[in-house]
Amino acid sequence: MSETASPLIAVDRLAVSFGDPARPLAAVRQVSFTLAPGGTLGIVGESGSGKSMTARALIGLLPESARVSGTVAFDGRDLLANRERDWEAVRGRQIGMVFQEPMTALNPAHRIGDQIAEGLIHHHLLDRRAARAEALRLIERVGIARGRERIDAYPHELSGGQRQRVMIAMALACKPSLLIADEPTSALDVTIQAQIVELLSELRAEYGLALIVISHDLGVIADLTERTLILYGGRVMEEGGTSALFRAPAHPYTRGLLAARPGRHKAKGEHLDAIPGNVPAIADFPPGCPFFGRCTDGTERCRLQVPPPVAVGDSLARCWFPQGQASGGQA
Amino acid sequence: MAGFLARRFLGFVATLLATAIIVFVALEILPGDPAAVMLGVTATPETIAALRTDLGLDQPAVLRFFLWLKGLATADLGESYAYRVPVAGLIGERLAVTLPLTLMAMGLSTAIGIPIGTYAASKAGKLADRLAMGLAELVLSIPNFWFGILFVLLFAVTLNWLPAGGFPGWEVGFGPAFAALLLPAVALALPQAAIIARLTRSSVLEALAEDWVLTARSKGLSRRATLYRHVLRNALVPVVTILGLQFSYLIAGTILIENVFSLPGLGRLIFQAIGQHDIIVVKDLVVLFAGLVVAVNFAVDLLYGIIDPRLKRERRR
Ligand SMILES: Nc1ncnc2c1ncn2[C@@H]1O[C@H](COP(=O)(O)OP(=O)(O)O)[C@@H](O)[C@H]1O
Ligand code: SF4
Ligand SMILES: [Mg+2]
Secondary structure (H helix, E strand, C coil): CCCCCCCCEEEEEEEEEECCCCCCEEEEEEEEEEECCCCEEEEECCCCCCHHHHHHHHCCCCCCCCEEEEEEEECCEEHHHCCHHHHHHHECCCEEEECCCCCCCCCCCCCHHHHHHHHHHHCCCCCHHHHHHHHHHHHHHCCCCCHHHHCCCCHHHCCHHHHHHHHHHHHHCCCCCEEEEECCCCCCCHHHHHHHHHHHHHHHHHHCCEEEEEECCHHHHHHHCCEEEEEECCEEEEEEEHHHHHHCCCCHHHHHHHHCCCCCCCCCCCCCCCCCCCCCCHHHCCCCCCCCCCCCCCCHHHHHCCCCEEEECCEEEECCCCCCCCCCCCC | CHHHHHHHHHHHHHHHHHHHHHHHHHHHHCCCCHHHHHHCCCCCHHHHHHHHHHHCCCCCHHHHHHHHHHHHHCCCCCECCCCCCEHHHHHHHHHHHHHHHHHHHHHHHHHHHHHHHHHHHHCCCCHHHHHHHHHHHHHHCCCHHHHHHHHHHHHHHHCCCCCCCCCCCHHHCHHHHHHHHHHHHHHHHHHHHHHHHHHHHHHHHHHHCCHHHHHHHHCCCCHHHHHHHHHHHHHHHHHHHHHHHHHHHHHHHHHHHHHHCCCCCHHHHHHHHHHCCCHHHHHHHHHHHHHHHHHHHHHHHHHHHHHCHHHHHHHHC
């Protein structure tokens, strides 16, 4: 992958684990990717695949009990070497984050205007008065009507979609160069989902943002990203250009995800549950390919040995038996 | 808001009325004739009967109840059987001891309990947390009058820093009066501070696990700033609830503590009044205590709305 000479963020062999260091439970294993300034990346996978832990590792907000290794070079600096104080300068200022649950991600006791302005004041970008004016501008920009009234509203006075707009305004307030959106639409109604996707798309262009979108909704990923990472069992299963990947998936897991994709009129809350079997607990993944056990093509080799990345077309698939390899291109 | 206030006022009146009925009936059933007690063993039936008439005790109970209620409503609390002075004056003097004492204890327990609980939560599982919670456990297992006695021995008898008991009155100046109330207030406050510390700790820990804590951190706020600006306010809602409850414990606690420190307060008054069968004083005091507790709980309810905007809205409906 040689997208650009100097990527905005280069993640190399990122790993996150929990529990006893002698027998670690790996939530994220050997995840690597790069993202150019203004570039877009989707991360897809079933629930429990390690998407959120990957995202939280990028802003240094993993659970206390988590251990992390690898490198996350941001603007050439390794974030994982950060001390807490260094992280505080990065969070919100250089990397913004939108969380999945707009109902619970806002502080119920603070007015939304104050919550949006907080980052601006905290990072000493604006004084209190100017930050409030900017919060109002942002509230209007993200499409909340009657901003002048709404700025003093509490989260419980807003709808789910409006709250997610507030989250986005908050994450963008300090004009970060990277926005990470962890399932930004998963908790919303279908029509609202489309509006939020549209808003993110507009703002990305307007702010020249690099964007990492995490979702199990392939439609959202297709609408927002150029490249995609398929994650399962904490490992990258397949990666490549989003449209190529969705058009010609090489990895059995990616194919499973696509086959499980509901129709165009997807109802809220419908998940990618059509792949046979369930995501096992971290401790129960086989030593080799995480998908072994649910994969119809699995062999003993798959169970024991981690497959290396194989170029299939423009994608890289980590599978011993990727589809299309025989007819596909070379590395 | 006006509807809310009206409803609360009706509740207030209803509580007082219920208290009045209960205390009146209870004291009516209780054996012992105030007139007989006052006159002692040498009294003849004739003198006792004369005193009963004098005190109005020969009238039917229902009539006496309504006369008493009417008095309460017009702030005429009657006359003490034992001292033959208006109960209102008797209570007024002692309220000037007990009310500051209780409020001081309440302020102290909050001022000690909330910071300790917050600190313990921020160090959850670490040594500082265990020490703080161990201390709270210890304090809770000791009755507050025991602290009173310990304090008297240490600060008054051994160190001679503060008076061992008694109350000089506010008229001698704020300093001496305050000093006289300090030890009893601390003794009263300690167990409550331990309760508040434990509650604050668990409440802060619960709030720390909320999604919006991560959101605050994702804006670049430090752990500390997140704790003070975001977590604490949400965590204090259950703590405020306990403050109202605490007030009634403190009032009850004054009965013992005022005796330990020989303070001329309401607690001591009710203690003596019970001993002397000064029933009218007992009745009036119980209703007064109930009134104070309800009033403080009302103030606490108003505090909620300031802390948690969601509750304010529910109340407006
Ligand atoms: N605090 C934690 N302690 C132990 N395991 C955790 C913790 N948080 C998450 N995990 C595990 O890490 C794995 C990946 O979780 P996550 O990144 O949240 O998945 P996703 O976002 O893809 O649904 C899951 O199996 C989850 O059980
Ligand atoms: S490596 Fe084997 S088990 Fe894993 S996805 Fe490929 S075929 Fe299936
Ligand atoms: Mg997740």
